[in-house]
Amino acid sequence: MTAKVFDLAVVGSGVVGLAHAYMAARTGKRVAVIERDIRPNGASIRNFGFITVTGQERGEIWRLARRTRDVWAEVAPNAGIGIEQNGLYLIARSDEAIAVLEAFLGTEMGDGCRLLEPDAFRKLANGLGGPDLKGVLFSPHELRVESRTAISGLASWLRDRLGVSFFPETVALDASPPRLRTSRGTIEAGAVIICPGDDFTTLYPERIAPYRLKRCRLSMLKLADPGYRIPGTLMSDLSLTRYRGYSALPEARALEEKLRRALPSAFAHGVHLIAAQGADGGLIVGDSHHYDALPPPFAPAEAERDILDEYARATGRVGPEVVERWTGVYAVADDRSYLVDAPEPNVRIVIVTSGTGASTGFGIGEKVIGELLGEKVKP
């Protein structure tokens, strides 16, 4: 590799790395992105592409998610990325779940959201909803992109329209600005941002270790086109016990106790429901959560059954045939939703530790770039 000179080198071309590259490139900085693989193959292409605002942790994370959603809405059409769905419908099947939703709507996080009566939901959702449907939270804020194509689309657009240079199949080995040593030679860059996903050991392992990060493995399914459209991305009662914007509300305790008793296997596998529909009609449905320092690759079939059972309970329909299965892994911390560490004055490590990188990445990137490069990044 011949010596290249950049203002910023970003390590990692997952959604978090690309978000930082975008925020720097839009201010005219010369940006390089270094990626170990021939193309990103990690969490960022395995997720639902669900840009979630409603349900995100109250306070900073919720605000970062709103900002990130706005940036996706602006970037996606420019980059040729389709918005496959708008809005969230959270299907509630118990009085306890309705109590959580009513409490949620009473907070600032309920802005723009409303509770739909069962019949109103059935009417707009082709009759979906089981016999025990009590109500549905509608949130207009969410967007959904097809991550398996959106991430490469975003990268191509950054390269072609904003002049970002990409270095695939290149491992970043040592970051000491103005030099970044890689497996293919040295890149000169005034600053380096490391967005390594769940690689905690290649760069600055001694800085990452004190955060005591673990990994979470998720099971995901693609189901065949069911022959009906779902009106937006679906979630269910179980989601109210996992997403901190709801689960931190006092009303969520009674719901969780009830669901733990009724669905022990779902809790053992950390299962809740997200069901999103793509342009081809197929449904991306998940997910389970297994936590470990290094989760084994052996995903239990029971978790898959629990996901499909929750789909059937929430929609009142048996899910169609499974056409794809995969797992994905992301970084987690017990005590924070993301971390920004500064091992050197011109180096930052950025890791989203809550499984929300597609929903918070642009907001975090804007903040980190503003602080590191002294740029006021204007929308």
Ligand SMILES: Cc1cc2nc3c(=O)[nH]c(=O)nc-3n(C[C@H](O)[C@H](O)[C@H](O)COP(=O)(O)OP(=O)(O)OC[C@H]3O[C@@H](n4cnc5c(N)ncnc54)[C@H](O)[C@@H]3O)c2cc1C
């Ligand atoms: C199944 C699943 C579903 C999810 N659903 C959602 C969702 O719907 N909405 C949402 O907001 N979030 C979701 N998430 C979480 C979200 O996908 C992650 O938070 C996000 O993708 C993390 O992005 P990242 O760029 O940090 O990591 P990654 O996507 O893992 O990318 C990191 C990249 O860095 C590269 N890399 C690491 N070290 C080096 C090095 N030294 N040199 C060169 N390259 C390096 C890796 O090869 C990799 O490509 C989900 C995650 C999973 C697994």
